Amino acid sequence: MKVFSWIYTGWCAFWFLLIFLLLFPIVFIALQxxxxxxxxxxxxxxxxxxFFFLVGMPIKVTYEVELDNKKAYVFCANHFSYLDIAMMGVVIRNFFAFMGKSSAKNIPLFGYMFAKLHIQVDRADKNSRIKALTRSIKALKSGRSIMIFPEGGILSTGIPEMAQPFKDGAFSMAIENQVPIVPISLLDNYKAMPDKLISWHRLRVIIHKPIETIGKTKSDIDALKKQVYEIIQPTLNQYKD
Incomplete structure (x- = not known):
């Protein structure tokens, strides 16, 4: 019943905010x-x-191969739910930066943290896209990974079918730095949070084998996009029920 979803959503929101506020003083200092x-x-x-522990949603992460926690990767995941962002910090062990929408900067405290720690992009502004790509390339060169949703947002109208075509950014920066691309399948987040309400659900994630980009050039972008799609989409289809 929807009333239980409202209650559970309120419970989740309470813990999400409380944990953030308790940690924010340390985060604020660390961002200086x-x-x-x-x-x-x-x-x-x-x-x-x-957060996921206190709201009682277990996360099962399957790694197809053990990744090097000190190596830079470009992580690419499907994006159907607002839970996806919170999930990434749990399942990715590497030090990474999100490339996300600039609208996040308008959220009190969280916006400050996001702006200082991650990379904002206004997809409607060409200059913003260029600056974000430049910052991402710089981060990769320093050994920091990048996490990006190649669909460009929650855009799919036929979940669990991913929105097509993928944006070029993730693939361009991976080629520029010759770092591997790691596809990620988020199998259940959209079932737990299909819109603004949250319902309890067990959550499963598959971290796929890295795709090497050594020797590839900008002419390989479309092929890489297809390769990532053909890894994630069949996985989503397999676990959709």
Whole structure:
């Protein structure tokens, strides 16, 4: 019944905000210097893990191969739910930066954290896209991974079918830095949170094998997009029920 979804959503919102507020003083301090930012990132990881534990939603993560936690990757996942963002800090062990919508900066406190720790992009503004891509390439060169939703947002009108075509950004930056692309299948988030209400659900994630980009050029972008799609989409189809 919808009334239970409202109650559970309120319960989730309470813990989401409380944990964030408790950790924010440490995050704020850690964001003041570049070399302290991994501490802020670790606090976000604690935030996500604690949140999912306290609301009683277990997460099962399947790794097709063990990744190097100190290596830079471009992580690409399907994006059907607002839970996806909170999930990433739990399942990705590497120090990474999100590339996300600039509208997040308008959220009190969270917007400050996002702007300082991650990479904002206004997809309607060409200059913003260029700046975001430049910052992402710089982050990869420094050894920091990038997390991006290649659909460009929650755009699918036929979930669990991903929106097509993918944006070029993730693939362009991976080629530019010759770093692997790691596809991620988020199998159940849209079942738990298909819109603004949350319902309890067990959550499963598959971290797929990296796709190497060494030797590839910009002419390979379309082929890489197809390769990532053909890894994630059949997985989503397999687990849709």
């Amino acid at each position: 210097r570049e070399e302290w930012k991994p501490v802020a990132h670790y606090c976000n990881r604690i935030w996500g893990k604690t």
